[in-house]
Amino acid sequence: MxxxxxxxxxxxxxxxxxxxxxxxxxxxxxxxxxxxxxxxxxxxxxxxxxxxxxxxxxxxxxxxxxxxxxxxxxxxxxxxxxxxxxxxxxxxxxxxxxxxxxDHKQPITVMRQVQLVTGSLVLLGTVLSLTVAPAFMALPAFIGAGLMFAGATGWCGMATLLSTLPRNRRAPMA
Incomplete structure (x- = not known):
């Protein structure tokens, strides 16, 4: 074709x-x-x-x-x-x-929210592992595994979770 x-x-x-x-x-x-x-x-x-x-x-x-x-x-x-x-x-x-x-009243896209939350958790886990205890490195590792799973399967647990938040359940404007 x-x-x-x-x-x-x-x-x-x-x-x-x-x-x-x-x-x-x-x-x-x-x-x-x-x-x-x-x-x-x-x-x-x-x-x-x-x-x-x-x-x-x-x-x-x-x-x-x-x-x-x-x-x-x-x-x-x-x-x-x-x-x-x-x-x-x-x-x-x-x-x-x-x-x-x-429409500024609409929330930012769920994928941008995923990026913000993911980046924050990776940064937090890295800083905590360097300043508090090395075991906190498990947090960025867990997030990385979740991203790999999302990329491989097309299903993102964090996006699913974020989409259930009240602000993200608003009816889209036409």
Missing amino acids: MPIATITPIDAKRAISAGATLVDIRDPDEHARERIPGAVNIPLARVGDVSTAAGPIIFHCKSGMRTGTAAQALADAAHGRPCYILEGGMDAWKKAGAATQI
Whole structure:
């Protein structure tokens, strides 16, 4: 099958004005925090739901990395309709001077929360192992093992735990 073509932010704006559907494949928490106006949020895991979109489809993520990696799945989900990947994702969209909507009331993404908590625990365990007792090195080792497990399986226990916090259970904004 032919690879999915990319489209610049300027050309994407024109296509959207002409009736193309902009589909944000990021997770709902990412979309709720910042989004391109008018974009429909269909996370990559549910990209098959895109069949309800009308006209050409333009897929986007934050940087273009996820859409590039999933290009074949995105093309398959379009079922032969014209589809494109927004070159450089939302980052390029903003760099081109196009507007996004930011909802500062939404929490930062769960993955950023995981990075903050993980980094803090590794730093804490390292400092405690150097200043209090070497046994505290078990904390960064445990965190490292958890990260390796998350990378190998695609399931992150810390992300699951953080997503249950009341602030992260807010209903995403449309």
